[in-house]
Every structure is written in structure tokens, then in C-alpha cells.
Amino acid sequence: MSAALNTNLMLPFTGIIICLVTFWIGQWLFKISNGLFIFHPLFVGMILGIVVLVVWGKIAHLPTATVYTKYFTPGGNIINWFLQPATIAFAVPLFKRNDVVKKFWLDIFLSLIIGSVISLFIIFGLSKLFGLSDQSAIAMTTQPATLAIATQITTSLGGEAAITSLACILNAVIIYAMADILIKVFRLRGSKIGLGLGLGTAGHTVGSAKGVELGSVEGAMASISVVIISIVMNIVVPPFVHLFM
Numbered sequence: 282m283s284a285a286l287n288t289n290l291m292l293p294f295t296g297i298i299i300c301l302v303t304f305w306i307g308q309w310l311f312k313i314s315n316g317l318f319i320f321h322p323l324f325v326g327m328i329l330g331i332v333v334l335v336v337w338g339k340i341a342h343l344p345t346a347t348v349y350t351k352y353f354t355p356g357g358n359i360i361n362w363f364l365q366p367a368t369i370a371f372a373v374p375l376f377k378r379n380d381v382v383k384k385f386w387l388d389i390f391l392s393l394i395i396g397s398v399i400s401l402f403i404i405f406g407l408s409k410l411f412g413l414s415d416q417s418a419i420a421m422t423t424q425p426a427t428l429a430i431a432t433q434i435t436t437s438l439g440g441e442a443a444i445t446s447l448a449c450i451l452n453a454v455i456i457y458a459m460a461d462i463l464i465k466v467f468r469l470r471g472s473k474i475g476l477g478l479g480l481g482t483a484g485h486t487v488g489s490a491k492g493v494e495l496g497s498v499e500g501a502m503a504s505i506s507v508v509i510i511s512i513v514m515n516i517v518v519p520p521f522v523h524l525f526m
Contacts, residue, residue: 296356303329318458323487327450364429367486374493375508378501385474389502393509396482400425401514401521415526420444422522424452426514427485427507434515438522449485456484460491477502482510 307325314320338348353361375382382389401422408418419440423431428449435445456463460480463469469476473496480488480495481503492503 294356296352296354297359298356299330299333299352300326300357300360303333318454321454321457321487323450324454327447367429372504372508374489374497374500375504378497381474381498381501382505389474389478389505390509392478393482393506394513397425397510397513398517401517405521405525416441417444418526419522421448423514423518424448425482426511428453430511430515434518438519453484453487456480456488457491460484460488473498474502478506481506 304322304326306329307320307322310320310325311317311322318324334348334352335345337343338345341348404421404424405418408421413421416439419438420435420442421444423434423438423440424445425431426434428446431445431449432442435442464476469479476495477492477499480492480499482488484491484503485507489500489503489507493500
């Protein structure tokens with residue numbers, strides 16, 4: 282059996298099947314649990330995917346890293362490729378409410394740029410406080426950007442892309458799950474622009490999806506925050522890392 286599993290790892294569609302099945306299970310659990318946040322499809326898919334690869338490695342007598350490589354190329358990287366067009370698709374709600382962007386463009390850009398730079402210093406400080414290695418610290422500093430962008434920045438700087446992925450996904454799931462509570466506690470309903478920017482900044486594309494659920498303005502603001510912060514991280518993080526690490 283182990284030899285068969287070892288051979289089947291080479292099949293191009295293996296990674297695709299793992300991604301689709303684990304995500305489908307997450308959708309099913311999320312539905313029957315009435316939207317319980319720990320069963321968010323993205324989070325469940327990630328956890329189940331890890332379990333599948335670890336168990337597969339044990340049965341096939343292979344290191345988990347080897348199994349992951351076989352899963353990702355070919356197969357899993359095809360699913361990963363769709364992150365980029367999915368991110369670009371958030372330009373659609375932004376285009377629909379570009380009237381708001383034109384009216385408040387200065388407030389939007391300044392708040393996002395200043396906020397993302399401050400978060401960069403806070404994340405870096407916490408990473409050092411908890412004694413993370415340089416590779417892990419790099420991975421954490423890029424996670425304010427959306428997943429597709431953050432992992433690319435992390436890889437180019439020699440960080441651990443897997444840690445970045447985990448941080449981005451956890452951020453997204455937590456924000457999506459707690460959005461209604463946070464909106465109520467901090468009384469964010471009074472500003473649709475601020476609410477949308479907050480959801481996109483903290484929850485990335487999943488937070489933007491929540492913004493779209495709340496309204497067109499919230500969705501547009503969430504979308505523009507994902508784009509701008511990703512651009513800022515692309516520009517700011519490399520010199521920041523070389524200066525402080």
C-alpha cells in the first residue's frame with residue numbers, strides 16, 4: 282500500500298482533489314453548524330489538508346515535506362494560481378462604487394498607508410518579543426497583505442511562506458467570524474467607509490466578502506483596502522526587512 286501511495290503522489294490531479302474535497306467538507310460543516318466560525322471552509326480545508334498530508338506521509342514512509350512537494354507540484358499549485366485572478370476580481374465592487382473613492386480618496390489612502398506602516402512595526406515588535414526566528418518574523422511582517430501577495434513577498438525575502446499563509450487565513454477566518462460582534466461593540470455602523478476599510482484591512486479577501494454582504498460601499502472600501510495595503514507591503518516590507526533584520 283505504501284508503494285502505491287508513493288506512486289500515486291505523482292498524479293497531477295492529486296493535489297486538486299485534496300483541495301476540493303477538504304474545502305467541500307468545510308462548506309458542509311459550516312452549513313450544518315449554522316455558520317460556526319471554527320467550521321469556516323477555508324480554515325477546515327487548511328486543517329484537513331495538513332492532516333491528509335501528514336497521514337499520507339506516515340503510510341507511505343515519506344517525510345511530510347516530500348509529500349507536500351508532490352501534492353503542490355503538480356496539482357495544488359493549479360488551485361493556488363486562482364488566488365491571483367480572485368484577488369483582481371475585487372476590482373469589480375470597487376469599480377461599481379468609484380464615486381465614493383473619488384470623493385474620499387485622500388482620507389482612504391492616508392488612513393490605509395499610515396495604518397499598514399504602524400501595523401508593520403507592531404507585528405515586528407511582537408515577533409521579536411516572542412523570540413521568533415528571522416524567517417518566521419519575515420513571514421509575519423508580510424501578512425497584512427492579502428494571501429496571494431503576502432506569500433510572494435515572504436518567499437522573495439527568504440521567509441517561511443507557510444507561516445504567512447497560516448497567519449493570513451487565521452486573520453480572515455477570525456474577522457469573518459467575529460465581524461458582527463466587533464461591529465456592535467465598537468459601533469462601526471455609523472461609518473460605512475470606515476467599516477469597509479477595517480474589514481478589508483484585517484480580513485483580507487474573506488473580510489472583503491463580508492463587506493460585500495453588508496453593502497456596496499462597505500464592499501468597495503474593503504476591496505480597495507486589500508489592493509492598497511498589498512501595494513504598500515510590496516514597497517515597504519523589503520527595505521524594512523533589510524534594515525531591521
